[in-house]
Amino acid sequence: MPTDFLFDGPEDARLTLLLAHGAGAPMDSPAMTALAGAVAARSIRVALFEFAYMASRRTGDGRKPPPKAERVMPEFIAAVDDLGPTRGPLLIGGKSMGGRVASMVADDLYAARRIAGLVCFGYPFHPPDKPDQLRTAHLENLQAPALFFQGTRDPFGTSAEVPAYGLSPNIDLFWLEDGDHDLKPRKAVSGFSAADHLERLGGKLADWAARL
Numbered sequence: 001m002p003t004d005f006l007f008d009g010p011e012d013a014r015l016t017l018l019l020a021h022g023a024g025a026p027m028d029s030p031a032m033t034a035l036a037g038a039v040a041a042r043s044i045r046v047a048l049f050e051f052a053y054m055a056s057r058r059t060g061d062g063r064k065p066p067p068k069a070e071r072v073m074p075e076f077i078a079a080v081d082d083l084g085p086t087r088g089p090l091l092i093g094g095k096s097m098g099g100r101v102a103s104m105v106a107d108d109l110y111a112a113r114r115i116a117g118l119v120c121f122g123y124p125f126h127p128p129d130k131p132d133q134l135r136t137a138h139l140e141n142l143q144a145p146a147l148f149f150q151g152t153r154d155p156f157g158t159s160a161e162v163p164a165y166g167l168s169p170n171i172d173l174f175w176l177e178d179g180d181h182d183l184k185p186r187k188a189v190s191g192f193s194a195a196d197h198l199e200r201l202g203g204k205l206a207d208w209a210a211r212l
Helices: 029-040 052-058 071-081 097-111 196-211
Strands: 006-009 016-020 045-049 090-095 119-120 146-153 171-176
Touching: 006 029, 006 071, 006 196, 016 029, 016 071, 016 097, 029 045, 029 090, 029 196, 045 090, 071 090, 071 097, 090 097, 097 146, 119 196, 146 196, 171 196
Parallel strands: 016 045, 016 090, 090 119, 119 146, 146 171
Antiparallel strands: 006 045
C-alpha cells in the first residue's frame, strides 16, 4: 500500500526531511505539526508519514499498540521508496520511536547514497526509569552524519546520562535547556518557551544541514 505523506515547506527546497512520528501520536499531532513547521520555516521541505499501526487507528480497526521498532524498519524504507527522487539531498529522522527506527535504517541508506544524514528529535535512549535498558548499540558505530535534538530533562535520556554512552563521533547532540521528551521547557525554570526552543532547533538544523 503506498505511503501517505503530509508536506510542509517549499516544494522547490534544496533539502527534504522525511519524518516519522513517535509511538503514541500521529503524524498530524500538534507536536509533530509544530516541529515540521519550525523546520519548514527554514526553507526545508518536510514530509511526514505514519507507520501502518498508527494509520490503522484512523479507520475502524481499533487502537493497535506500537510494534517493536525492528518490525517497522521495512516501512521506513518503503516510505523512502515512495517519496521518490527529491530536488536535493534527503535527510531522514523522526520523533522518539520514529527517530529510533530511522537511525536503524540510516547506515544502509547512507552507504547506498540514498540519504545525506539523520535527524532525531527526543531519541529514546532507554525507557523511563530503566536506565540499564539502553537502545544505543547501533549508535556506537553510526556512519551517517546525525543530529540529535534532546531535552536536558528527558526521562528517556538526560544530559547527565547520555554523554557516557560512547556514541559515534558522527552524532552531533544539541541540548535544549530544561526540555522534556517533547523538547518543551518549563519557562518559569529555564527562561525559555517552547517557541524559543523550536526557533533554536530550526536554526541549528539549517546550519548543520548546510555543511553536509
